[in-house]
Amino acid sequence: MAQLSVLVVEDSLVQRTALAEMCLELGAGDVAVADNGRTALKAIDGRAEEFDLLICDLEMPDMNGIELVDLLAARSTGSGLIILSGREESLIYAVGLMASRRGLRVLGSVKKPMTRDALTKIFSDCRAQQDQSSALSASKPSRPVTLQRLQHAIGQRELVLHYQPKMNLADMSLHGIEALVRIQEEDGSLIYPDRFIAVSEQEGLIDYLSLEVLRLALEQKNRWNSQGLNTVISINLSAASFQNNIFCDAVLDNIRAMEADAKNIIFEVTETAVIQDMTRALAVLTRLRLAGCGLSLDDYGTGYSSVKQLSQIPFTELKVDRSLIDGIAGKGHLQVIFENTLKMCNELGITLVAEGIEQPTDLDFLCRSGCPVGQGYLFSPPIAESDFIHWYQAGMPTLNH
Numbered sequence: 001m002a003q004l005s006v007l008v009v010e011d012s013l014v015q016r017t018a019l020a021e022m023c024l025e026l027g028a029g030d031v032a033v034a035d036n037g038r039t040a041l042k043a044i045d046g047r048a049e050e051f052d053l054l055i056c057d058l059e060m061p062d063m064n065g066i067e068l069v070d071l072l073a074a075r076s077t078g079s080g081l082i083i084l085s086g087r088e089e090s091l092i093y094a095v096g097l098m099a100s101r102r103g104l105r106v107l108g109s110v111k112k113p114m115t116r117d118a119l120t121k122i123f124s125d126c127r128a129q130q131d132q133s134s135a136l137s138a139s140k141p142s143r144p145v146t147l148q149r150l151q152h153a154i155g156q157r158e159l160v161l162h163y164q165p166k167m168n169l170a171d172m173s174l175h176g177i178e179a180l181v182r183i184q185e186e187d188g189s190l191i192y193p194d195r196f197i198a199v200s201e202q203e204g205l206i207d208y209l210s211l212e213v214l215r216l217a218l219e220q221k222n223r224w225n226s227q228g229l230n231t232v233i234s235i236n237l238s239a240a241s242f243q244n245n246i247f248c249d250a251v252l253d254n255i256r257a258m259e260a261d262a263k264n265i266i267f268e269v270t271e272t273a274v275i276q277d278m279t280r281a282l283a284v285l286t287r288l289r290l291a292g293c294g295l296s297l298d299d300y301g302t303g304y305s306s307v308k309q310l311s312q313i314p315f316t317e318l319k320v321d322r323s324l325i326d327g328i329a330g331k332g333h334l335q336v337i338f339e340n341t342l343k344m345c346n347e348l349g350i351t352l353v354a355e356g357i358e359q360p361t362d363l364d365f366l367c368r369s370g371c372p373v374g375q376g377y378l379f380s381p382p383i384a385e386s387d388f389i390h391w392y393q394a395g396m397p398t399l400n401h
Helices: 013-025 037-045 065-074 089-101 116-138 147-155 197-202 206-226 245-257 278-290 306-312 332-348 360-369 385-393
Strands: 005-009 030-034 053-057 080-085 105-111 159-168 173-184 232-236 265-270 294-300 317-320 351-354
Touching: 005 013, 005 037, 013 030, 013 053, 013 116, 030 037, 037 065, 053 065, 053 116, 065 080, 065 089, 080 089, 080 116, 089 105, 089 332, 105 116, 147 173, 147 197, 147 206, 159 206, 159 385, 173 206, 197 206, 206 232, 206 245, 232 294, 245 278, 265 278, 265 317, 278 294, 278 306, 317 332, 332 351, 332 360
Parallel strands: 005 030, 005 053, 053 080, 080 105, 173 232, 232 265, 265 294, 294 317, 317 351
Antiparallel strands: 159 173
16 A cells, blocks of 8 residues: 655644554655645755645635645645635635635645544545556546547447446435447447547537437437437536527437437436526527426536526426535535525426445435435446446445345
8 A cells, every 4th residue: 555645734833743643554655744834845946756645624724725735735735735724614615615726736624623534534645546546547548529520429339328326315326327329449439528528519510429429328318218218318508508499409310210208208408508698598498498308407506597597498307416415414414505505496396316325424414415416436437338237236236235
């Protein structure tokens, strides 16, 4: 197991010493300490290599933790970062979110005192990310695909779908399935959407891509229906497809041609995508809803006018972004936000889906809170058709089982 190098930045001598000793007990090979942000920077600058992990208090003299985080972001520091403070959870969470959005690798935002169990998990996460980074650095760099490669993939039908389940949390039955597109190379490797969606939008290919995804998803649904698996399937739409009604005509034509039940199809649109052009979005989305398709507002909580959109667009589903779900079992302010969102959805008749469920403790909280539907790696990552069937036939186990 790799030995981590750690810098503890804490103005309290007692807490600083206790944290350093705990790090050594957990197998850290190199532990340094600093009593404020300024001495921390000196310790960082005095090393040939970056620390693997920085544990940073917020309230410190001379240079506080927020100032230090800001400077670390400006330096593009690669160290894992833990925000630690005795202040209110909402403040700790906000600083962690700020650090993450500035490009820092935030491993946690923790309210004092730091427990051994919490630090053990942080060490494990840090080591896992190191292993992942090593694997990525040994592989080919992730570059956007070329226009020619994308055209070939669409024209030669090299797109494949992977599937991630949505689970009814009341009884852990299958609620629905989200279809996610990839390009499959000749050697069997996959190209993920972050490498080709933006290209398809910029080059005017997104409608063709979306229609091919729809075709694949409906064909798959027909195969599942014949196997006794009749469920709702969700398909992502790009805001770029809201520019005209021709795309909507093609979508509805495909649904009719494949004799699909529109009520078993949900189109997911991201919160930020919808607000780019509300008028055109309404023209497309209302027609899809009138035809019987479900509409899902994805990544709820990452945009700025969500409630307004809910009042204007006939959404049937709302997916709460993972940033509001991850760690919710231990974050009171996230619990308040979630519970109020759930109350709103219940009163509006909208199904709430909690995205990004990865921890059993978070799942337990969501179940106790009455969350109807959940999705995340705790149940299953997006997987190929054959793997999905095996998972389904095995009783849809969660990872903690």
